[in-house]
Amino acid sequence: MVAADLPIGDRIRHYRGGRRQDAIAGLVGISPDYLSQIERGRKVPSLPILYALARELGVPTAALLSERPPAEEEPADTAEAAVGRALLGCGPVRGGLVPAGSLRERVEAAWRVWQTDGERFSRAAATLPDLVADVEHAVRAARAGTDPSERRAVLRAAADLYCLLRSYLRRTGRVDLATVAADRALRAAEDADDPLRIVVARWNLGHVLLATGRPAEAEELALRAAEEVATARMPEAERVAMGGALQLVAVVGAARRRRSWEARNRLTHYAEPAARAVSDDSNIGWTVFGPTNVALHALSVERESGETAAALRTADAVDTGRLPSLEREFTFGLEVAACHSQRRDDAAALLSLLTLEAIAPEDLARTPLARQLVLTVIRRARPMHARRAEQLAVRIGLV
Numbered sequence: 586m587v588a589a590d591l592p593i594g595d596r597i598r599h600y601r602g603g604r605r606q607d608a609i610a611g612l613v614g615i616s617p618d619y620l621s622q623i624e625r626g627r628k629v630p631s632l633p634i635l636y637a638l639a640r641e642l643g644v645p646t647a648a649l650l651s652e653r654p655p656a657e658e659e660p661a662d663t664a665e666a667a668v669g670r671a672l673l674g675c676g677p678v679r680g681g682l683v684p685a686g687s688l689r690e691r692v693e694a695a696w697r698v699w700q701t702d703g704e705r706f707s708r709a710a711a712t713l714p715d716l717v718a719d720v721e722h723a724v725r726a727a728r729a730g731t732d733p734s735e736r737r738a739v740l741r742a743a744a745d746l747y748c749l750l751r752s753y754l755r756r757t758g759r760v761d762l763a764t765v766a767a768d769r770a771l772r773a774a775e776d777a778d779d780p781l782r783i784v785v786a787r788w789n790l791g792h793v794l795l796a797t798g799r800p801a802e803a804e805e806l807a808l809r810a811a812e813e814v815a816t817a818r819m820p821e822a823e824r825v826a827m828g829g830a831l832q833l834v835a836v837v838g839a840a841r842r843r844r845s846w847e848a849r850n851r852l853t854h855y856a857e858p859a860a861r862a863v864s865d866d867s868n869i870g871w872t873v874f875g876p877t878n879v880a881l882h883a884l885s886v887e888r889e890s891g892e893t894a895a896a897l898r899t900a901d902a903v904d905t906g907r908l909p910s911l912e913r914e915f916t917f918g919l920e921v922a923a924c925h926s927q928r929r930d931d932a933a934a935l936l937s938l939l940t941l942e943a944i945a946p947e948d949l950a951r952t953p954l955a956r957q958l959v960l961t962v963i964r965r966a967r968p969m970h971a972r973r974a975e976q977l978a979v980r981i982g983l984v
Contacts, residue, residue, distance in 0.1 A: 588956075588983050593635075595623040595960055596649050599984050600642040613637040623965045633950030641752045645754035664710030671717035672750060679722040682813050685738035686725060691716055692746045696871055699749055700910040701961035706947045709753055720746050724773070740777035744770050748789045748871065755796045756951060767793045780819045784810060784827045791834035795841070801935035807831040811855075825867040829859030833874070833882050845890035852883055852885075867908040877903060881917050884924075893924040900924070915945045919955055926958050934958055935974055942977065959983060 591599070597620075601609055606624075607617040615634060622628040630638065639646040674765035695716060698708050713910040724743050727736040747770035754763040767790045774782035787810040794803035811831040814824055832855040856879045868895040880903045887896035900921050905914045922937035938958060941949050949955045959981070978984045 587656075590953075590956070591627070591983060592626055592627045593649055593900040595963065597642070598963070600644050600648065605734055609638070609641055612641045623746050634875045636798065645781070663673070664707075664714070665757050665759075667714040667715065667748070668710060668753065668757075669759060671714045671721070672754075672762055672766060674721065682723055682726050683719045685723070685735055685742060688716075688720055688739065688742040692720070692749070694747065696749055699752065700868075700871070700873070700912060703911060703945045703947075705911075706753075706757070706951065713750070713753065716746065717750070721773055728776075737779070739775045740773045741779055741782060744777060744779065744782040744786060745871070747773060748785060750765070750838045751789050751793060754791070758824070758967070760793075762795050763796065764793050767821055780817050781823050781827070781870060782940055784814055784817065784823075784831070785872065788827065788830050788834060788870070788872060791831070795834070795837055799856075800838035800841040804835045804842075807834035807838065811835070822867070823869055823941075825859050826863045826867060826872070826874045829856050829879070830870070830872040830874040832856040832859065833878070836882050836886065839890050840886045845886060845888075848886045849883075852879060852886065856882070866909050868909045871885075873908065873913050875908075877905060877908050878913060881913060884917070884920050886921055888924050888927070889928070896924045911945055913946045915941055918944075919952065922958055923954060926927045926961050927964070931972055932949075935962050935966065935970050935977075938962070938977060939973070946981070955982070 595723070601624075606620055610617040610620040613620070613634060614637065619628065623630050635649060636646055639649055642649075687690050691712075695709065695712060698712075699705050702708055720739075722741050723739045729740040730736055747766045750766035751763045753769065754766055767786070770789055771783070771786035774786045781957070786917070787806065789809045791803045791810075794806060808831070813833065814828045817824060817847075830849055836848045836851045836856060839845075839851065846959065857876075860874065860876040860879040863875050864871070865877045867875060880899060884899045884903065885894050887893070887899060900917070903917060904916050908914055918937055918941045922934045924933075925933035925937060938949070941955065959974055959978050960983070963971050963978065965971075966974060975984070
């Protein structure tokens with residue numbers, strides 16, 4: 586079996602296995618160079634050639650086609666589907682109420698797992714359905730209750746959980762439900778009248794807009810929220826950190842709109858000064874805002890603008906050892922791998938990808954850019970590196 590998103594050329598290479606490229610090309614009646622270009626994605630075979638290739642490789646023609654099948658409903662018995670059902674109110678039925686203090690501890694534990702565990706998807710899928718059901722049940726009871734302090738504590742826990750769900754659901758391909766979670770986070774924070782959580786929820790909503798391909802809206806939302814944070818009723822450390830985190834959302838929005846100069850300007854004049862006042866391990870609002878995260882965004886801006894030499898110089902100065910988030914460390918490594926790939930240094934790209942597999946294998950398997958980089962090494966690298974990349978592709982379920 587191969588992944589549904591594997592391109593035609595990579596499928597042909599996979600099914601060719603150890604058979605020589607020139608031998609297959611001769612049997613099909615094309616030149617070895619033409620077959621090489623097909624496998625590298627530079628040429629698209631005509632239907633007669635595709636039929637001939639399938640015949641010589643001993644597979645159905647459909648096995649070489651990389652078109653995705655029509656979207657199917659997610660299997661109802663998966664842990665990931667259970668998280669979505671719980672969010673929509675179709676989760677396990679709850680009996681007695683869980684106290685707000687217990688919910689707070691469980692939500693914080695779930696956040697720690699999400700930010701620090703290399704197998705965070707599996708662990709989150711195992712714990713989130715019950716936690717979501719308990720929080721939903723507690724929120725409904727608290728809104729109808731008479732204890733204002735318990736109500737506020739439950740809503741705070743709910744706001745934090747919904748922010749976590751936004752991240753989880755977006756990375757598991759449920760951007761629709763991630764939007765629902767982001768909206769609930771904002772509603773819970775506003776109902777709790779918690780200034781910090783309101784700002785975190787708006788930062789969270791900015792990331793949903795980025796994920797749904799609306800960078801201009803994300804930038805506008807983040808900048809408006811950053812202006813309001815400057816006068817919010819919050820401790821100075823929280824105000825500075827959240828203002829900086831919102832600026833980073835605007836930075837990403839500008840970079841994705843190919844406005845690199847604007848992204849650099851925001852990093853230099855807004856995000857970096859805020860980061861200098863915040864330690865790397867503060868992690869206010871679970872945003873991981875600090876000097877290292879700002880440096881990671883600078884790396885990303887340079888990479889997206891094609892300035893890979895500048896990006897790698899930035900990377901050389903970054904120490905991810907103090908980051909409280911493994912996900913941010915993974916993103917840093919992925920950006921470095923992408924820079925090496927853009928510079929056609931496939932050996933360095935492969936080394937970065939293998940390092941990422943060691944620290945966060947589930948992220949590597951689920952991230953589209955990582956999968957694309959693995960395929961690029963297979964297509965383009967020297968045989969010894971291509972073979973290791975093929976083995977990596979098997980381990981992450983690409984082939």
